[in-house]
Amino acid sequence: MIWTKKQTVNQQKEFARLKEDGHIFIEDKRKFCSRIKIESSRYTQLYRTLLHEFGHYVHYLEVVERSGNEDENYEEKERREDYYFKLPKSEKERFANKYADHWRKIIIP
Structure with missing residues (x-):
């Protein structure tokens, strides 16, 4: 799962919700990446x-x-x-x- 660093307010809220759900994102220069895990x-x-x-x-x-x-x-x-x-x-x-x-x-x- 890939998320850009340039996010609208709604995208920021959704990104925060995904983190709360347990998705772990790794940051690079332009984006955040997460491997999709079943849990x-x-x-x-x-x-x-x-x-x-x-x-x-x-x-x-x-x-x-x-x-x-x-x-x-x-x-x-x-x-x-x-x-x-x-x-x-x-x-x-x-x-x-x-x-x-x-x-x-x-x-x-």
């Missing part, structure tokens, strides 16, 4: 990435599905769905990361 890779996939993706789904449900009632018409639900897809990516990512962090603390005390 750290499994942790990243199961306890961070999977929970993060569930977080996106839960966010969608909260904004679109759970906000309505049984008597509403199709246009109202479509309006909420349009609203959800117009949300900034950063807001969706923040929700998904927070969701993953919350459940990871419960799953892995």
Whole structure:
């Protein structure tokens, strides 16, 4: 796994998360390199990435599905769905990361 030294703020946060997952990076002049190991890779996939993706789904449900009632018409639900897809990516990512962090603390005390 290779990461450049020139990173955006979001890339820096992700890089820090990978380190927290147990990935060990070796630095050279232009980049950071890490050999993928099963333990750290499994942790990243199961306890961070999977929970993060569930977080996106839960966010969608909260904004679109759970906000309505049984008597509403199709246009109202479509309006909420349009609203959800117009949300900034950063807001969706923040929700998904927070969701993953919350459940990871419960799953892995």
